[in-house]
Amino acid sequence: MADFLSGLRISSSGMTAQRQRLNAISSNIANINTTKTPEGGAYRRKDVVFEAMPDARNFGEVLTGTDPRAKMNRVQVTDIVSDTRAPLVKYEPGHPDANPDGYVAYPNINLMEEMTNMIQASRSYEANVSAMQASKDMALSALEIGR
Amino acid sequence: MSIFDKTTNALQTTLGMRQMKHTVTSANIANAETPGYHAQKMDFEDALARSLDLDGLRKQSVTNDAHITVGGHSARVRPDIYENPEGEVSNDGNTVDLEKEMSNLSENAIMYKAALNLINKKMAALKYAASDGR
Numbered sequence: 001m002a003d004f005l006s007g008l009r010i011s012s013s014g015m016t017a018q019r020q021r022l023n024a025i026s027s028n029i030a031n032i033n034t035t036k037t038p039e040g041g042a043y044r045r046k047d048v049v050f051e052a053m054p055d056a057r058n059f060g061e062v063l064t065g066t067d068p069r070a071k072m073n074r075v076q077v078t079d080i081v082s083d084t085r086a087p088l089v090k091y092e093p094g095h096p097d098a099n100p101d102g103y104v105a106y107p108n109i110n111l112m113e114e115m116t117n118m119i120q121a122s123r124s125y126e127a128n129v130s131a132m133q134a135s136k137d138m139a140l141s142a143l144e145i146g147r
Numbered sequence: 148m149s150i151f152d153k154t155t156n157a158l159q160t161t162l163g164m165r166q167m168k169h170t171v172t173s174a175n176i177a178n179a180e181t182p183g184y185h186a187q188k189m190d191f192e193d194a195l196a197r198s199l200d201l202d203g204l205r206k207q208s209v210t211n212d213a214h215i216t217v218g219g220h221s222a223r224v225r226p227d228i229y230e231n232p233e234g235e236v237s238n239d240g241n242t243v244d245l246e247k248e249m250s251n252l253s254e255n256a257i258m259y260k261a262a263l264n265l266i267n268k269k270m271a272a273l274k275y276a277a278s279d280g281r
Binding site: 137 | 245
């Protein structure tokens with residue numbers, strides 16, 4: 001039997017995932033001109049990978065497929081990947097990171113793309129907040145039975 | 148006769164089912180951007196109506212008051228959770244429609260509150276009776 005806590009757990013997993021996505025987007029926007037990174041070369045834009053995880057506990061019920069929670073999935077960021085797009089190359093001979101030909105590799109980040117992703121992430125976050133608020137309201141009003 | 152009748156049991160089951168449906172909707176909202184995730188849908192109304200014998204079809208099996216009734220076992224209603232076939236598949240294989248899920252969420256919360264209000268009315272009536280009408 002699913003309880004309210006699993007509803008809260010699922011919504012909070014969604015909020016966490018969207019926040020992590022927002023962190024990645026912030027990092028992309030902040031590093032739009034970064035030419036030096038610990039791994040060498042220009043900064044590469046980061047993207048999060050979301051994965052659905054069943055919110056089930058009881059092994060027996062999961063095995064026989066009778067636990068309804070097996071169909072209620074949390075969301076989790078399972079990986080943060082670097083974009084494989086080729087960097088933007090600019091001719092700046094005076095730049096300390098320029099190659100022998102005088103070209104500097106800049107991150108291939110599209111600000112518009114990052115801004116739309118940011119709006120999408122914050123809207124999704126808000127949707128999860130609403131779902132969580134509804135869980136809370138329902139649980140609290142259940143405490144009022146018989147008052 | 149028990150003081151908690153068929154209606155109270157049905158309302159209790161409804162609350163449990165609404166709660167579960169809420170969790171299913173929350174899961175869809177949380178996974179609104181998970182690639183390849185398929186939106187889940189939950190139905191329990193038919194199962195509940197069948198167990199309450201609303202259409203009266205099962206009455207025929209009881210011809211004597213001493214017989215054990217078939218209907219009324221609303222506590223054992225099994226919900227049906229399945230992949231929503233109406234979903235539109237987006238580029239990443241996700242079928243969640245966020246607007247629909249949000250409206251399902253509020254609808255379900257309102258129905259939950261309605262069931263709660265009914266239970267409270269029942270309880271108020273019992274309380275009134277138990278306090279000798281005072």
